[in-house]
Amino acid sequence: GAVVSQHPSWVICKSGTSVKIECRSLDFQATTMFWYRQFPKQSLMLMATSNEGSKATYEQGVEKDKFLINHASLTLSTLTVTSAHPEDSSFYICSAGEVGGASTEAFFGQGTRLTVV
Amino acid sequence: AQSVTQLDSQVPVFEEAPVELRCNYSSSVSVYLFWYVQYPNQGLQLLLKYLSGSTLVESINGFEAEFNKSQTSFHLRKPSVHISDTAEYFCAVYSGGSQGNLIFGKGTKLSVKP
Numbered sequence: 001g002a003v004v005s006q007h008p009s010w011v012i013c014k015s016g017t018s019v020k021i022e023c024r025s026l027d028f029q030a031t032t033m034f035w036y037r038q039f040p041k042q043s044l045m046l047m048a049t050s051n052e053g054s055k056a057t058y059e060q061g062v063e064k065d066k067f068l069i070n071h072a073s074l075t076l077s078t079l080t081v082t083s084a085h086p087e088d089s090s091f092y093i094c095s096a097g098e099v100g101g102a103s104t105e106a107f108f109g110q111g112t113r114l115t116v117v
Numbered sequence: 118a119q120s121v122t123q124l125d126s127q128v129p130v131f132e133e134a135p136v137e138l139r140c141n142y143s144s145s146v147s148v149y150l151f152w153y154v155q156y157p158n159q160g161l162q163l164l165l166k167y168l169s170g171s172t173l174v175e176s177i178n179g180f181e182a183e184f185n186k187s188q189t190s191f192h193l194r195k196p197s198v199h200i201s202d203t204a205e206y207f208c209a210v211y212s213g214g215s216q217g218n219l220i221f222g223k224g225t226k227l228s229v230k231p
């Protein structure tokens with residue numbers, strides 16, 4: 001299947017700083033990518049849909065000014081957690097590949113574990 | 118709105134025993150159904166999927182799932198588990214629309230003991 005690479009796999013940052021997470025589709029072009037957040041012992045919750053060349057679409061309750069998404073090319077989307085706080089500590093996962101589009105499955109990155117101290 | 122219910126948050130089982138991880142969904146339209154597996158500190162990997170056709174789908178590592186439309190279920194089964202099957206398993210549903218996002222269940226942690 002297609003490969004989605006996410007970087008970094010883990011990061012520790014100080015409270016108040018910003019962290020950027022990259023999501024790359026290595027062998028296919030993705031006009032749409034998705035960012036999920038996974039809390040401990042809970043499921044993945046969709047945060048936002050990243051659209052190449054246009055603004056991201058955020059789910060209800062997700063602060064767009066805090067979680068900045070940029071999808072500048074067909075193979076790269078970035079999520080920046082601005083002014084991070086300990087409650088932002090979580091596992092963030094991106095995916096690409098539209099189930100209802102050309103592909104029939106979503107391909108996931110390996111995830112980024114963010115710890116804010 | 119679609120939703121996915123995984124009835125068991127944890128399933129402990131001994132090696133070589135059979136296992137069933139339950140998944141029920143709700144949707145008013147036709148759906149695609151998926152099982153993803155997440156090993157510790159890793160992302161999600163597709164285990165198997167149902168799109169159309171045969172209601173019984175299989176993975177390469179011995180798992181199978183059966184789509185039951187009348188019961189709105191997509192339970193995952195394996196007749197004999199291995200230690201290496203220890204992971205968290207997520208059921209997910211996609212029911213159409215221009216967005217390709219999936220709706221996930223809360224996951225079932227499968228622990229295989231020797």
